[in-house]
Amino acid sequence: MFEYEKTLQYPVKIKNPNPALAKFIISQYGGPDGEIAASMRYLSQRFSMPYADLKGLLTDIGTEELAHMEMIGAIVHQLTRCMTDEEIKKAGFDTYFVDHTAGVYPQAASGVPFTAAFIGVKGDTIADLTEDLAAEQKARVTYDNILRMVDDPDVIDPIRFLREREVVHFQRFGEALSRTTDRLNSRNFYAFNPSFDRPVK
Amino acid sequence: MDHDKLLCQMPECRPRSGADIGDLPQEAVIAMTYTPMQRQGSAKFEPGAALSRGTLYPGLELPLANNYNVRPVRMTPLGELQALHFSITELSLYLDTHCSDREALALLRAYQKAYREKREEYVKRFGPLSKQDVVCSDGYDWTDDPWPWELGRRDI
Secondary structure (H helix, E strand, C coil): CCCCCCCCCCCCCCCCCCHHHHHHHCHHHHCCCCHHHHHHHHHHHHHHCCCHHHHHHHHHHHHHHHHHHHHHHHHHHHHCCCCCHHHHHHCCCHHHHHHHCCCCCCECCCCCECCHHHCCCCCCHHHHHHHHHHHHHHHHHHHHHHHHHCCCHHHHHHHHHHHHHHHHHHHHHHHHHHHHHHCCCCCCCCCCCCCCCCCCC | CCHHHHHHCCCCCCCCCHHHCCECCCCCCCCCCCCCECCCCCCCCCHHHHHHHCCCCHHHCCCHHHCCCCCCCCCCHHHHHHHHHHHHHHHHHHHHHCCCCHHHHHHHHHHHHHHHHHHHHHHHHHCCCCHHHCCHHHCCCCCCCCCCCCCCCCCC
């Protein structure tokens, strides 16, 4: 089960609202490589993971991603507070505003709403961990691209933190793949699916 | 961003060290992806620096454009708590794939102890962090503002 801890993982304190930034940062909330996709991917992949240590890793990273989703929500919320009609128009935030006002809705920067089609749960240990490696890289690039567009240090700090987490998670998923192949026969890693096939007694 | 300039301006204060080098399997067969295992005893940041940099491990800090400059997170009572909580999160991920690293396990215990003490102190001064902390002596304070995504009146 999950229980709420009433604090962010890393502080988000944005002094100057700026809806123009919120318009694309929302992608890391509900976009294809966003934090909702990350948490749903790992927390769902856990159920078919056969190895105890990696059930732990998927649980721990999936849970951390929920905290990241909250951080991105906080960033978007703080960037869009106290907006005037004029500011909304000038920032190009009008297209988001007509549908969601200043609410935080899970969508990509392009406006595509969050969909489970963004994630993969293949039910095969090697395939799922390989997906996770790619997912961390794609999220890292999205944060790179956000950092290229932002010059407010109050926004850069938490985005930089989140980007660094993608690098660490990539390392851990790579190690998880090694822990998986350690248990398989290197003559043929693909002889069976450890998530599905029962071990031969 | 100038690609060639960035390539030749790798910061000298951050040379790749032994701690950044991991171990690959001796018999790495083809048709598989390999990530080097992070070695035991890798260099570590203190909790405050770890939170500010986004990792406990200098060897894993790989910022865009080699920009290693960060504004340190202010070590307010909440900042200290977040730093310890983050260090525990980070060490746990490491231990998930390095369960036999006794030094990391000992560090985890030390951080857990420090976190428990700081958390108790924080809850007494500033109110509940989880439902388990809610003591109703002065009324029900779980729902009190500010919630974490809001800019608080007091910067705690």
